[in-house]
Amino acid sequence: MSIVDDYQDIRDGVTALCANFPGEYWRKLDANSEYPDEFVAELTASGYLAALIPEEFGGSGLSVEAAGVIMEEISRSGGHPGACHAQLYTMGTVLRHGSPEQKARYLPDIANGTLRLQAFGVTEPAAGTDTTSMKTVARRDGDKYIVNGQKIWISRAEHSDLLLLLARTTAKDQVKRKTDGLSMFLVDMRKAVGNGLTIHPIDTMMNHHTTELFFDDLEVPASALIGEEGKGFRYVLDSMNVERTLIAFECIGDCKFFIERAKDYACERKVFDRAIGRNQGIQFPIARCYAEMRAAELMTHEAARLFDAGERCGAEANMAKMLAADASWNAANTCLQTHGGYGFAREFDIERKFRETRLYQVAPISTNLILSYIGEHVLGMPRSF
Numbered sequence: 001m002s003i004v005d006d007y008q009d010i011r012d013g014v015t016a017l018c019a020n021f022p023g024e025y026w027r028k029l030d031a032n033s034e035y036p037d038e039f040v041a042e043l044t045a046s047g048y049l050a051a052l053i054p055e056e057f058g059g060s061g062l063s064v065e066a067a068g069v070i071m072e073e074i075s076r077s078g079g080h081p082g083a084c085h086a087q088l089y090t091m092g093t094v095l096r097h098g099s100p101e102q103k104a105r106y107l108p109d110i111a112n113g114t115l116r117l118q119a120f121g122v123t124e125p126a127a128g129t130d131t132t133s134m135k136t137v138a139r140r141d142g143d144k145y146i147v148n149g150q151k152i153w154i155s156r157a158e159h160s161d162l163l164l165l166l167a168r169t170t171a172k173d174q175v176k177r178k179t180d181g182l183s184m185f186l187v188d189m190r191k192a193v194g195n196g197l198t199i200h201p202i203d204t205m206m207n208h209h210t211t212e213l214f215f216d217d218l219e220v221p222a223s224a225l226i227g228e229e230g231k232g233f234r235y236v237l238d239s240m241n242v243e244r245t246l247i248a249f250e251c252i253g254d255c256k257f258f259i260e261r262a263k264d265y266a267c268e269r270k271v272f273d274r275a276i277g278r279n280q281g282i283q284f285p286i287a288r289c290y291a292e293m294r295a296a297e298l299m300t301h302e303a304a305r306l307f308d309a310g311e312r313c314g315a316e317a318n319m320a321k322m323l324a325a326d327a328s329w330n331a332a333n334t335c336l337q338t339h340g341g342y343g344f345a346r347e348f349d350i351e352r353k354f355r356e357t358r359l360y361q362v363a364p365i366s367t368n369l370i371l372s373y374i375g376e377h378v379l380g381m382p383r384s385f
């Protein structure tokens with residue numbers, strides 16, 4: 001549909017893999033709220049989930065742009081990369097700020113699939129978007145930390161061995177800047193569950209395997225701390241920028257899925273003895289979706305290239321996520337409308353993808369908060385909160 005990169009081999013490889021997991025596979029999982037174990041196992045075996053892990057640790061050492069293309073092609077083929085995308089974006093923190101010992105200990109096993117790093121724990125029920133007001137605390141006690149608190153919407157926790165956790169190590173009223181005093185930990189959930197960590201699944205409108213986590217005097221070894229204590233907010237931004245960029249790629253994949261389906265149906269479906277796509281009332285909204293997708297796609301590649309070059313990419317990652325999520329939501333709505341009543345039938349996969357792409361107006365950061373970031377940090381307008 002559009003080529004703006006040099007990753008055709010990856011596109012072809014992922015498309016071929018996804019052909020073994022057609023709409024029927026995802027529909028069945030969706031109906032039963034099941035995790036795509038076989039799909040994730042094949043994606044891992046083929047090396048795609050270790051795309052960002054350096055070659056010296058058994059990965060393929062690819063760029064964020066290449067990882068984004070992998071996510072995009074899963075979405076475009078009709079699958080749901082939300083089942084496994086965290087293994088890629090958590091690398092933003094682990095690779096840049098993890099110690100050589102942590103990398104040597106975990107990365108080879110993550111790369112070969114014996115260890116899963118699929119959970120990223122930031123959001124809390126009371127704090128919501130106001131991350132620095134989080135209440136989960138990690139208190140140093142000799143050679144360990146004791147963690148207490150609660151997280152919400154932590155996806156794939158039941159399908160992950162490790163959790164990248166953000167917690168407060170110094171109270172907010174005792175730090176100069178509210179972003180100080182937060183720390184990142186790589187928690188081994190295999191030891192934690194039943195010993196201070198409880199996981200409760202949350203039933204949601206799409207099959208996203210999200211959960212609530214309760215920490216009750218969970219002991220975490222001090223060696224699980226990533227980087228320096230109190231600097232976790234700075235480290236988490238690397239994962240958040242990669243997360244926003246990769247999700248923008250997923251939304252671009254969704255756009256391509258919806259536009260392709262809408263175009264094909266508009267050309268085939270005859271009403272009043274003519275293809276409905278001959279009517280500009282049907283054709284123009286699809287054409288607009290294409291233009292919106294292309295604009296968002298360019299910004300998404302720009303965000304990835306800046307991250308890969310080690311440059312500041314906060315503005316571009318945020319704008320890419322917002323533009324791509326808006327484009328995919330409009331494309332979803334347009335595709336459903338183009339299909340008339342058939343769009344609501346589950347066998348077309350459109351209503352499922354419609355539900356899946358709707359999430360990205362809210363998570364991992366809502367549109368309002370991106371607009372606020374642009375207003376304040378890019379345009380220099382007054383702070384509103």
Ligand SMILES: Cc1cc2nc3c(=O)[nH]c(=O)nc-3n(C[C@H](O)[C@H](O)[C@H](O)COP(=O)(O)OP(=O)(O)OC[C@H]3O[C@@H](n4cnc5c(N)ncnc54)[C@H](O)[C@@H]3O)c2cc1C
Pocket residue numbers: 119120121122123124127128129130152153154155156204208210359362363364365366367368369372385
């Ligand atoms: C299915 C799902 C999966 C998720 N997975 C994860 C995960 O794996 N890990 C994780 O840490 N989090 C995860 N999240 C959480 C997600 O990142 C948050 O839901 C999101 O950041 C919004 O936070 P909130 O839900 O607390 O909304 P709130 O902060 O309560 O905001 C509610 C609404 O008010 C708006 N709002 C709030 N403040 C302002 C303001 N100052 N100005 C204008 N508007 C404002 C917001 O834009 C939003 O629309 C997930 C969420 C969902 C639904």
